[in-house]
Amino acid sequence: MSPALAQALADLPTLIRAHIVLSGASLGIAILVGLPLALLAATDRRLRVPLLALAGLVQTIPALALLALFYPMLLLLGEFTGTPVPALGFLPALIALSLYALLPIVRNTIAALQSLDADIIEAADGVGMTRRQRLLLVEMPLGAPVVLAGIRTAAVWTIGAATLATTVGQPSLGNLIFSGLQTEDWVRVLVGCAASAGLALIADALLALIETGLARRSRPRLGLGLGLLAAALMAALIAGSPSGGRRPTIVVGAKNFSEQYILASLIENRLAAAGYRIERRDDLGSAVAYRALAAGDVDVYVDYSGTLWTNVLGRSDTPPAPAMRAALTRDLAARDGVRLLGPLGFENAYALAMRRERARDLAITSIADLARAAPRLRLASDIEFLSRPEWRSVESAYGLRFADQRSYNPTFMYRAIADGSADVMSAFSSDGRIEALGLVTLSDPRGALPNYDAVLLLSPRVAGDVRLAQALRPLVGAIPIDMMRRANLMVDRDSDKATPQQAARWLLARIVATR
């Protein structure tokens, strides 16, 4: 078995359990909330119209955006009420997915009740049923198949959308898909997709069994469907609950690119060796990651000084690296109680890169040279770059105007520059592919881009943990840029790929060797 497949399969059971618990709970809440609302709305136009409009509106928001929205909303709620509301992980994912599942349940239930034969309702009233008896004895049994069809739709949607929970720090099968996409580990992506599709198919089949059981009034079908569904949920819940000793758990965060996965694995290795129990929160958005750390949802991760400087502290000057680190160490501790443990030894700066021959033909070596030729050139950037303060700073310092600007997933951005559909790209200086693909980075004579030293950050909760700091201290200053580039390339290259865990072990061996 290939190491990629072995790694994906090893990660699978935990993620499947988390996925089942999350989608099951979301669907359960959507049913508990949606059914009574729909029952009220079926007879009350004043409730029905706004309810359907609202549920429909939620559906028009992309699931990814809906999940991302709940993070700041819960943070605000926490600040407002002064209670520790967990803004990352299970809760925001649960709320967003429940909302998402609401529409098909509400719409089908209302449709089921409204489409009932008027004669049957007249008969129910005529024989002297109370509203409640009419609902329980007539409307629900007759409407059940249509309601169930709505629940089936909701279940399939929820299981699919739950893969996106990864982006708000809730483990799900999306972990395999997102990290696989970032590292071009297609085996990992396929395992994630297949598992998620498989879960959806199984849930759909079980609900179909319940649906036909209701429609044909077959107790065995109904019982089998309900029984298997309950068994699956129970198994996931029991297996998913923490077991073993109560060792302290440390949450290691990672943003959504290879270097971050490798460094998170490296940190995980060091801390596990020191006896800590580790949880991972991968694929955090750049803005989410620091706030998650400050809020205590993540305990340790690697960020970059320039990013913290501009995005977190909102500064626009670019002091020299040591001064910036000193100021960050002071300000982050004072403001958020976050501890900057130290730099890892390399820089992952934003840079602009071009193919070597193209740059030579156009006689471009610096961003200042680029500014002259830019109106005829096309820029490929990663999804964040164009909205970051660093880009605005470069743009205004050099007066950059491109003929065309497009955002790509980092992996596809390299494809775009390689096949000539873009001339210039935003790049990361620690990326092993820059050299491997024959690209050159352009110099920044006006110093518009700040330093991006990789730094280890600790949450307020573990900032004073001496043992933890000791376990991580050997990493400080231990990873020179060449070493990081090679580790990154191992994961990012097209053939003979390594998993982030393998790259982390390779790094660890080097670090130990150089000590």
Add this chain to the structure above:
Amino acid sequence: MDRAFLELNDISKRHKGLAALDHVSLSVGAGTFVALVGPSGSGKTSLLKTINRLIEPDEGSVTIEGVDVRQVPVAALRRGIGYAFQGIGLFPHMSVAENIALVPRLTGMAERQRAARVAELLDLVALPQDFAPRLPPALSGGQAQRVGLARALAAQPRLMLMDEPFGALDPVTRDELGTAYRALHDRLGLTTIMVTHDMSEALLLADRIVVLIAGRIRADAPPTALIGGHDDPAVQALIDVPKRQAARLATLGARA
């Protein structure tokens, strides 16, 4: 008859500003079979439904044995009154037996007694006992309405309200079921109010015919009196239809 069993006092109901029922009063003695006749939109169904409060009148009151129907909880009121209508409305997810036993079940009759009652009612409406486990979609129109009648009679009501009960049936079944119901009415000592737009059905089944036109009572007489003729031309026109048909059929028979 010293006291009326059912009284409708000065009932008015407006629908979209038009008077659907215009100060209607009616007094019905126990055991009477009343046919409410009139053209479509005359208000006869609305009048019937004010009795079991499927429609609440804007003005006026209904009393059964002197008790205002508004003083009885509506579900209890309806359980005590048999109700059969053209749409029948058998519950498709319940068997024939479950449909028939529904009202006894709502009133809390024990299951064993309910089974006995179902058997009795199937006999009463002349359906074989093996119909009990069937589901309504498997029944013909006439069979379904027999089950509908059995369901209406299950709680031993003294008052039956029927809204075009045989309207959707073929003529042979319709005649058969009408005659069978009239026999049941007599045998069980029921008071029946039946809405129909078919004057000949009314003349042949009822003890008393009430003609309702545009929300007002325009005639109220036994069939024997009505067949002799009526001053009101609109009422006369309704009676003329079956009479003319009968005459033409007689001529046709004589020629054959």
